[in-house]
Amino acid sequence: MAEELRMSLPEIRREMPAVDRWVYMNTGTTGPLPLRAIRTMENQSQTEAEQGRIDPEVHRKAAELKEELRKRWAEMVGAAPTSIALTHNTTEGVGLALAGLEWNEDDEVITTNLEHSGVIMPLHLLSQRRGVRVRFVDLGTGEVDMIAALERALTPRTRMIAFSHVSYRTGAVLPMEQAAAWAREKGVWTLVDGAQGVGALPLRLSGTGVDFYAMPGQKWLCGPEGCGALYVAEDRLDEVNPTLVGWAGLRRMGPWPEVVYHPDARKFEVSSASVPLFAGMLASLQFVEEVGREPVYRRTRRLAGLFRSRLREMAGVRVVTPEDHAGLVTFEVDGQSPEAVLERLRSRGVLMRTIPGSPWVRASLGFFNSEDEIDRAVAAIGP
Numbered sequence: 582m583a584e585e586l587r588m589s590l591p592e593i594r595r596e597m598p599a600v601d602r603w604v605y606m607n608t609g610t611t612g613p614l615p616l617r618a619i620r621t622m623e624n625q626s627q628t629e630a631e632q633g634r635i636d637p638e639v640h641r642k643a644a645e646l647k648e649e650l651r652k653r654w655a656e657m658v659g660a661a662p663t664s665i666a667l668t669h670n671t672t673e674g675v676g677l678a679l680a681g682l683e684w685n686e687d688d689e690v691i692t693t694n695l696e697h698s699g700v701i702m703p704l705h706l707l708s709q710r711r712g713v714r715v716r717f718v719d720l721g722t723g724e725v726d727m728i729a730a731l732e733r734a735l736t737p738r739t740r741m742i743a744f745s746h747v748s749y750r751t752g753a754v755l756p757m758e759q760a761a762a763w764a765r766e767k768g769v770w771t772l773v774d775g776a777q778g779v780g781a782l783p784l785r786l787s788g789t790g791v792d793f794y795a796m797p798g799q800k801w802l803c804g805p806e807g808c809g810a811l812y813v814a815e816d817r818l819d820e821v822n823p824t825l826v827g828w829a830g831l832r833r834m835g836p837w838p839e840v841v842y843h844p845d846a847r848k849f850e851v852s853s854a855s856v857p858l859f860a861g862m863l864a865s866l867q868f869v870e871e872v873g874r875e876p877v878y879r880r881t882r883r884l885a886g887l888f889r890s891r892l893r894e895m896a897g898v899r900v901v902t903p904e905d906h907a908g909l910v911t912f913e914v915d916g917q918s919p920e921a922v923l924e925r926l927r928s929r930g931v932l933m934r935t936i937p938g939s940p941w942v943r944a945s946l947g948f949f950n951s952e953d954e955i956d957r958a959v960a961a962i963g964p
């Protein structure tokens with residue numbers, strides 16, 4: 582079954598040479614780059630070299646490219662382009678969101694036990710520099726009722742909830758929309774780490790109550806490293822300050838002290854950026870669109886579900902990922918260190934990863950994977 586992908590699987594796989602080299606099950610770290618993204622980056626660099634980056638024509642096209650990229654990100658997440666700031670990665674988006682608010686000492690942020698350093702480190706900095714208190718709710722592997730846990734952790738000082746859409750540790754999909762609706766009702770901000778969500782799950786962020794959704798290009802969207810985006814809810818734009826500033830965020834500079842920022846999410850952008858990277862990211866987004874967004878999501882979930890079921894049948898393997906998951910499946914093998922499992926998998930041509938501080942190995946199932954590869958991976962996990 583190919584979920585009616587709009588491109589055949591062999592065609593897709595020809596575009597992504599790394600998936601022939603390996604059973605590529607680590608998209609949660611970085612997805613396989615499509616050839617067209619590489620060619621587009623090369624072409625853009627070549628044009629810049631031959632025509633000169635300062636040629637007004639090259640310059641104008643670069644500006645258009647940037648706006649086209651913003652539009653594509655917006656379509657991907659179901660939002661207006663005015664809500665999208667182009668960043669370099671997820672973590673930068675999390676940092677921009679946190680630094681953009683005014684904090685008082687003893688304000689509180691609720692986060693979870695399932696977070697990546699991309700959330701934990703910016704929260705740590707906030708607590709060190711602004712005296713904000715970070716409260717952790719324990720969601721187990723993701724099966725615990727999140728809203729009830731938030732309710733218990735809520736205090737009059739709670740200003741924000743910050744959590745990942747999909748946990749990088751266990752693969753659990755957290756109830757983002759319910760949590761955001763709960764937070765809005767309480768007058769609390771919602772910051773979502775979308776690193777494992779965008780490109781793996783359908784998104785329609787506009788109007789959900791999510792205030793910030795920080796995203797990478799290099800994972801499920803198979804883009805180059807160094808391109809990400811931050812969604813900021815339209816009705817919150819005025820309340821969030823830019824952090825690092827420069828001409829990219831500037832609408833008009835008057836006589837000192839008049840500085841007028843763009844009224845939209847461009848105000849979070851700073852200055853010059855890599856146009857070849859923008860071109861490569863745009864090509865990857867177009868590739869995913871061409872394969873078909875909805876079929877990509879369906880296939881990702883189905884393959885991950887299949888892999889999870891196969892693991893559940895294996896003696897000596899314990900599946901960590903709860904029922905509600907997207908493309909990530911985390912497991913452990915009795916009596917074997919995750920490093921040993923990973924090494925055995927790699928020696929058999931299968932790429933996965935370990936989760937630091939746990940006995941777990943994590944597989945990522947992408948739209949380009951096949952059922953045969955699931956068989957190969959399952960066989961490679963065995964003795």
Ligand SMILES: Cc1ncc(COP(=O)(O)O)c(C=O)c1O
Binds near residue numbers: 796809
């Ligand atoms: C949940 C999560 N958050 C944040 C990150 C960091 O992403 P980035 O490198 O785009 O900042 C990752 C992946 O590395 C992740 O899995």
